[in-house]
Amino acid sequence: MNIQKYLKKKIQQICIKNGLKKNFDPLIKKNIKSNDIDYQINGIIKLKNTMPGSLYELAKKISCDMEKSNIYKKISVSKNGFINITLRSSWLCKHVNKMFISKNLNISKKKKKTIVIDYSSPNIAKNMHIGHLRSTILGDVTARVMEFLGHNVIKQNHIGDWGTPFGMLITQFQLKKPSINQSNDITYHDAYLNYKKDPFFASQVKKNIVKLQKKNKKCLKIWNILVQSTIKKNKLIYKKLNVSLTDKDIRGESYYHFMIPEIISDLKKKKIAIKYNKCTLVYLKKFTNRLGKKMGVIIKKKDGAFLYTTTDLACLKYRCETLHADRIIYYIDSRQKQHLLQVWDIAKQANYIPKKTILEHHSFGMILDKNKKPFKTRNGITIQLMDLLNESISRAKKIIIKKNNIISNKDINKISERIGIGSIKYFDLSKNRTLNYIFNWDQMLSLEGNTALYILYAYTRIQSIMNKGKLKYLCNKNKIKIFTNYERKLTFSILQFEKTLLMLEKYGTPHLMCNYLYDLAEKFSKFYENCSILSAKEKHIKASRMKLSSLTAKVIKKGLYLLGIKTVKKM
Ligand code: ARG
Secondary structure, three states: OHHHHHHHHHHHHHHHHHHOOOOOOOEEEEOOOOOOOOOEEOOOHHHOOOOOHHHHHHHHHHHHHHHOOOEEEEEOOOOOOOOOEEEHHHHHHHHHHHHHHOOOOOOOOOOOOOOEEOOOOEEEEOOOOOOHHHHHHHHHHHHHHHHHHOOOOEEEOOOOOOOOOHHHEEEEEEHHHHOOHHHHHHHHHHHHHHHOOHHHHHHHHHHHHHHHHOOHHHHHHHHHHHHHHHHHHHHHHHHHHOOOHHHHHEOOHHHHHHHHHHHHHHHHOOOHHHHHHHHEEEEEEEEOOOOEEEEEEEEEEHHHHOOOOHHHHHHHHHHHHOOOEEEEEEEEOOOHHHHHHHHHHHHHOOOOOOOOEEEOOOOOEEEEOOOOEOOOOOOOOEEEEHHHHHHHHHHHHHHHHOOOOOOOHHHHHHHHHHHHHHHHHHHHOOOOOOOOOEOOOOOOOOOOOOHHHHHHHHHHHHHHHHHHHHHHOOOOOOOOOOHHHHHHHHHHHOOOOOOOHHOOOHOOOOOHHHHHHHHHHHHHHHHHHHHOOOOOOOOOHHHHHHHHHHHHHHHHHHHHHHHOOOOOOOO
């Protein structure tokens, strides 16, 4: 149930009936200020001059028609034309009861779209570091949300498995001749140092790049070993992070190689690309360089090599033509904005993007330390993602041991893993993705505030109610009813779930789900502290409250699932 959408439709119908504007957006806002008003209609001002009379009179006219419906308990109109709405509790109950019995929390069906999501996308022969956290988990939330809403989701892990770095990596491999188990020891970092200091090494690098591009068998074999060993290592991180990416989602840069020669000749034919100084170059329409002249981007170098931009261009064409994407969403950090815009610009000039396809860069900010510098180790080295996750787990373990003596050793490991990983993810996801944020272990693992622990704690409280109470109370015969304002607020919060999901669908902003879950958990705590549940005197009250608690747990669990966070039964 999306209440706002429902009310909007009702009001639009009233407007049409009264000969007012069609498709009028009444701007319905949830009211957080006053205790007994649920929503406020702010858009009457847009109807000004469509009818004689003041804004107040217009609003009054609409509100009179609204009063005929039985969903409102109270409607009031302010002097300047705002309409305040309080919904009938019985109407809220009707919908929350529907949600209780529905398998998918009564989320309405949507038109199915094909959505390509480009996320994680680390480079081969480099360890995943803290910089990969955001792309990986933000993209994964969007994939989960879109799947839950019934879309056809195509995840694409655009790994960096091609290009000039492989000349260095293959040369380093030939130098070190590692066994299969040691192939992870071949790092881009070491290869680069040799390349810089050893001219012979550097000359081999050049030869190997050409060989690899010509698909030389020996080079391809080494390339494959390097790619597979990095993938194997990254899989451990995905598993630990509870990220849904698998092998079948990998489509790295190398995949698009077969398309590139044709694209280059097509761009030349269409007079979009030109030869310049033995390179192939595209002039961009919307970009100018520092001198104010049209900006050129190289898509093929003098030595015949293709670039990151060229690959992304082919990749975009593939996503449109072969994957038939309706939406393509890139989770890449904000520093690559210009790169993406350039790729899109070329693709649009070349007519590779069908009208229906929407391109979106869901960019994100950086993770900083308390001095607002990029978060690094004490020695100034980039933090490895696996180290960060392990530290979070061990910190969570300490907290749990300190707080608890009922949990067995076996359970402690499982619970600390879930809480450690959940906390790190939640902390990140709860921040507006477009902004930088400051990493802080104490805030992240706090039981107070908008944290994973706070939400999980509410969840475990409900589990303990369910363990103590008789489950027969949850049967269909019993209904959720509202007896106090605490229950009303909790019910109202539960009914905001769909609206929240739709915001995530539209904008890819998981922090809104975190804010939502925080509100829900808070409303539950107030209800729990002020209303007797298991000790309620009358049976129908007890049943209603148990059902309300159980539904709250269902929504929390689903919300956390969509954030890629596992729940715990106790902590
Ligand atoms: N491998 C790139 C990097 O580590 C990210 C790739 C993002 N996706 C894309 N289609 N360019 O910076």
